Amino acid sequence: MIHVENLIDGQFVNVEENFDDISPIDFSVIATIPRTKNVDAAVTAAKNAFGGWSSLTLHQRCDWLDKIADELENQIEEVARLEALDTGKPMEVALNVDASRSVNNFRFFADFGRTLESQEFKMDDATNYVVRKPVGVVGLISPWNLPLYLLSWKIAPALLMGNTIIAKPSEITPLTAHFLGKLCVKIGLPDGVLNIVHGYGPEVGQAIVEHSEIKAISFTGGTSTGKIVAATAAPMFKKLSLELGGKNASIVLDDADLEIAVSGVLRSSFLNSGQICLCGSRVLVHSSIYEEFMEKYLRELKEFNIGPVISEQHRSKVLSYIELAKEEGGRILAGGRVPDKAGAWIEPTVITGLSHTSRTATEEIFGPVVTVHKFDTDDEAIEMANCTQYGLAGSVWSKHRGREVAEKIESGMVWVNTWLHRDLRVPFGGVKDSGVGREGGMWSIGFFSEAVNICVMED
Numbered sequence: 309m310i311h312v313e314n315l316i317d318g319q320f321v322n323v324e325e326n327f328d329d330i331s332p333i334d335f336s337v338i339a340t341i342p343r344t345k346n347v348d349a350a351v352t353a354a355k356n357a358f359g360g361w362s363s364l365t366l367h368q369r370c371d372w373l374d375k376i377a378d379e380l381e382n383q384i385e386e387v388a389r390l391e392a393l394d395t396g397k398p399m400e401v402a403l404n405v406d407a408s409r410s411v412n413n414f415r416f417f418a419d420f421g422r423t424l425e426s427q428e429f430k431m432d433d434a435t436n437y438v439v440r441k442p443v444g445v446v447g448l449i450s451p452w453n454l455p456l457y458l459l460s461w462k463i464a465p466a467l468l469m470g471n472t473i474i475a476k477p478s479e480i481t482p483l484t485a486h487f488l489g490k491l492c493v494k495i496g497l498p499d500g501v502l503n504i505v506h507g508y509g510p511e512v513g514q515a516i517v518e519h520s521e522i523k524a525i526s527f528t529g530g531t532s533t534g535k536i537v538a539a540t541a542a543p544m545f546k547k548l549s550l551e552l553g554g555k556n557a558s559i560v561l562d563d564a565d566l567e568i569a570v571s572g573v574l575r576s577s578f579l580n581s582g583q584i585c586l587c588g589s590r591v592l593v594h595s596s597i598y599e600e601f602m603e604k605y606l607r608e609l610k611e612f613n614i615g616p617v618i619s620e621q622h623r624s625k626v627l628s629y630i631e632l633a634k635e636e637g638g639r640i641l642a643g644g645r646v647p648d649k650a651g652a653w654i655e656p657t658v659i660t661g662l663s664h665t666s667r668t669a670t671e672e673i674f675g676p677v678v679t680v681h682k683f684d685t686d687d688e689a690i691e692m693a694n695c696t697q698y699g700l701a702g703s704v705w706s707k708h709r710g711r712e713v714a715e716k717i718e719s720g721m722v723w724v725n726t727w728l729h730r731d732l733r734v735p736f737g738g739v740k741d742s743g744v745g746r747e748g749g750m751w752s753i754g755f756f757s758e759a760v761n762i763c764v765m766e767d
């Protein structure tokens with residue numbers, strides 16, 4: 309049994325009340341978690357550490373990120389084991405997606421930080437210098453689907469730019485954040501630079517968002533929670549980055565390479581049991597290739613290995629959408645049932661026969677459930693893709709018209725003949741109900757710093 313504790317000022321501390329961390333694999337209790345409600349001690353620690361940390365040079369902080377990456381890499385099997393234990397995902401996904409990307413997040417921002425150059429804008433009689441100052445104490449709040457992958461995506465640039473941190477992982481998946489804290493203490497990261505607090509979102513998460521000394525919030529989670537975070541933070545004029553929900557379309561045009569499209573769309577549909585906000589939960593296929601595509605897609609689906617969804621509660625939500633699909637006239641082509649074994653398992657489910665404007669086809673389900681739809685023209689596919697309130701990501705599979713169609717999709721990211729192929733320098737984020745702001749490369753640098761202009765008149 310793991311007893312998760314808060315990391316505050318370099319010390320692991322607990323609170324009087326704890327709650328259980330339940331495995332989605334078999335519903336066993338795998339850890340206890342502090343029910344933290346107050347973050348004052350963590351904020352004091354972060355404030356006290358800020359002077360020392362922000363006065364390091366950028367290159368010294370890059371070196372610290374490399375030290376964290378090295379230590380994570382040395383323990384990558386343990387990181388993957390804990391992530392698989394906490395989320396139920398297959399070990400190869402935990403290793404090749406979650407753990408390796410967590411290492412890469414620190415490594416990338418260490419390398420990227422070393423390339424940063426100061427900006428100057430010369431006038432006839434003056435020079436303008438752009439200085440990037442840290443924001444201060446920042447709050448980082450992350451979800452349960454890619455726990456360390458998404459938390460490290462925030463921690464790395466926040467540290468790089470000289471901020472000190474109050475991090476809150478999801479209460480459903482605290483283990484790898486806790487493990488990261490232990491690694492950082494082991495390598496001697498100065499006390500109070502990284503503070504990790506655990507607990508329920510409406511309690512400790514809310515306490516972070518409303519704390520007057522926390523100057524920026526980077527939040528990843530559901531759209532409904534994002535609205536609460538925004539309503540709390542906006543009147544306090546905090547910097548806010550919101551990475552929220554999605555209902556992404558995978559569009560297969562009539563000139564697609566079918567082999568590439570089938571395997572790519574299948575992976576986009578069911579990787580991480582469909583619990584990635586970038587997953588393609590709507591499959592739009594040109595009518596001329598629909599039969600052939602679906603025959604291959606359903607055949608390959610039989611070999612696609614997925615884990616359970618994150619919890620019994622989330623499984624109930626996903627199952628309710630399968631029932632809704634039937635009520636809306638949908639037909640189950642594959643899956644739709646709960647396997648006869650302990651844990652939050654659902655068969656990968658493919659539903660056809662629904663309008664693209666049905667609730668099942670427009671609301672976020674965030675599980676191993678996709679709806680498939682036919683279209684006859686590119687314009688019809690674009691209209692179908694853009695008809696939801698979300699705008700996060702998508703993919704287009706076509707030999708000749710991919711980019712042309714991709715640029716008409718209302719989202720933050722579109723892949724052409726690939727999916728989840730990530731260059732960490734590019735902007736990451738969504739439009740509409742998928743969020744506000746971008747992170748990644750210079751967009752993370754911008755969010756986790758305050759750009760200051762110093763204008764010097766030439767003598």
Ligand code: TXE
Nearest residue numbers: 450451452477478509510513514529530533551552553585
């Ligand atoms: O989100 P929740 P979950 C989305 C995905 C899905 C959701 C699943 O689309 O809808 O995340 O993750 C904390 N004040 N994305 O269920 O419930 C909570 O404790 C402050 C999109 O975890 O919103 C947790 O740590 N914090 C994303 C975190 O918010 C609060 C990629 C998220 O919880 C809070 C991954 C409050 N009032 C998942 N209430 C993307 N776009 O990249 C809860 N929390």
